Amino acid sequence: MKLKEPKTVLRVSSFIINMSGTAGQVIRCKAAVAWEAGKPLVIEEVEVAPPQKNEVRLKILFTSLCHTDVYFWEAKGQTPLFPRIFGHEAGGIVESVGEGVTDLQPGDHVLPVFTGECKECPHCHSEESNMCDLLRINTDRGVMINDGQSRFSIKGKPIYHFVGTSTFSEYTVTHVGCVAKINPAAPLDKVCVLSCGISTGFGATVNVAKPKKGQSVAIFGLGAVGLAAAEGARVSGASRIIGVDLNPSRFNEAKKFGVTEFVNPKDYDKPVQQVIADMTNGGVDRSVECTGSVQAMISAFECVHDVINYH
Template sequence: MATAGKVIKCKAAVAWEAGKPLSMEEVEVAPPQAMEVRVKILYTALCHTDVYFWEAKGQTPVFPRILGHEAGGIVESVGEGVTELVPGDHVLPVFTGECKECAHCRSEESNLCDLLRINVDRGVMIGDGQSRFTIDGKPIFHFVGTSTFSEYTVIHVGCLAKIDPEAPLDKVCLLSCGISTGLGATLNVAKPKKGMTVAIFGLGAVGLAAMEGARMSGASRIIGVDLNPAKHEQAKKFGCTDFVNPKDHTKPVQEAWWTCT
């Protein structure tokens, strides 16, 4: 593309301070360096993790920074050493990446890569310890290696998953975090057997994805637990057979669900 190797100016939502409204700014996005990819973000979702680190409660705050990690986009250009992606590829960012070489990446039981595991305190790229975002020459920090609240972002190649270009980016962007987190928790960690009873506490995006995993596993009874009764109808689409609102019971939830409907 004509922009390859050049600094791109684009719009980004910048968090200047903890808890302060994000500000739409023009930022400069540097070209990708070795093992990095510059991505044009077409869709980005809002995850509660973004809100938590924007509020900076109980943390060491890193500001100014560009938040966002649940998104879908198209590769604009690639840095030296990148062979598995080319400009035009459709990709999803993954904040817990894979170097494919460490013991964790080679294990069937863990994906906590030694190099690319999530690091919420790091605001720079791994390769050279520098940010790829600037405003008037001053660095703007990254967030979990993705920073998708920007029209363009730079991401380590190990933190990108290539997807089918026919997949609708406005929907599959949720695979970057919420869906894969919940689905993976059921299929890869809990691993329920066919016919088992499964209870899901909290029916947000992650909980519903976990519920879908229980349905896929063949669970015979899938109990949704949530304080919001409006969640019940939505949960039915993901396999919920029973619903418990703890507010409706004086007994412990684990006793209440045996008589729930």
Template sequence: MATAGKVIKCKAAVAWEAGKPLSMEEVEVAPPQAMEVRVKILFTSLCHTDVYFWEAKGQTPMFPRIFGHEAGGIVESVGEGVTELAPGDHVLPVFTGECKECPHCKSAESNMCDLLRINTDRGVMIGDGKSRFSIDGKPIYHFVGTSTFSEYTVMHVGCVAKINPEAPLDKVCVLSCGISTGLGASINVAKPPKGSTVAIFGLGAVGLAAAEGARIAGASRIIGVDLNASRFEEARKFGCTEFVNPKDHTKPVQQVCFFL
């Protein structure tokens, strides 16, 4: 592509201070270096994790910064050594990446890669310890290796997953976090036995995916718990069979679920 190897100027939502409104800025995005990929972000979602760290809770404050980790885009260019991706590929960012070489990546029980495991305090690229974002020559920090609140971003190749180009990016972008988190929590962590009863607390994107995972695992009763009853009808599509609104009961919600 015409932009390969060149700095790209584009719009990004920059967090200059903790808790302050994001500011739309023109940023410069450097070309990808070895084992990196530059991606044109077409759709990005907002996850509560972005809000949590934008408020600088539970972390070392690191600003200015570009947040975002749940998105869909197209590869614009690749750096030296990248062979599994090419310009034009449709991709999703993965904030917990895989080097594919360490013991964790080769294990069926863990995905906490020694090289690319999530690190909210790292605001630079692993390869050279520098940011690929800047404004007037001053660096803007990355977030969990993805920074999707930018029209273009640079990620380690291990934090990029190639997908079917026919998949609608405006919908599958939530696979980057919400859906994979909830589904994985059910199937890979909770592992509900076939015929079991499961309670899902919160029926947002993560909760709905957890319900779907419980359904796939064979749970016979899936109780959806949420303060917002308007979510119940949609949750049936994801496997929920019964519902509890804690506001409708005086007993602790776990007791209500137990005696259903």
């Protein structure tokens, strides 16, 4: 399984669902099931149980592939949990709702999100954290919170969930707190990436880095997350947005998202943090690391003007 940028959006289904005819019943549908780590996904017929208390069942219309799906499919460095249905960036329609669900109803257009909000715990009420006590991301949990059971099965054998979303299935069941209602006019084939990649980069820049108008920002990695981070810097009013990437073909596309200058570390015989410091009279005001590379994290930290510390 190889991930390419930009993310590939997969059309799952195009027919209009008959919500009233399936509510409360087990639905049989197609899903891409990972039976073993690193082995090709298999399209299987799965049974999807009705939603229980505080749950919703969604008809997934579009889903995209994120590197996180690949990472846990490979199961390198994590506890393997298989068989499993991956996927967490998607757009769909509410098919039915379980007991206690009042904010959503069948027919609503929604995005499933892996970092949910119960709306009641201290973190959900905080202005500084969205790490919900109940619904914060848990990659080791393959069942529903309500009863510790999976809503997926094949011939009676449970199939594990992934981060509470499992969007590589025509139907999925999620906790109501892991669903965001959206404007039905929004094209689901485009906004499905808001479930993860776009909100990750944009949110990290706008809500955490918080660059001020006129400041400089370095973005390490110009994939989907990095482009979203650049857009966050642009709308925040940053005057210089320096994109850092090893792939020069990404630079032209990055201009559309506000990147004003480009640095390819391979073009220099000195650390990229020093290159950026030289460009900016001592370092940038903010930096956002979007690759997951430890070396890139070090460079991103050290290119900020108050912490320049070359090795």
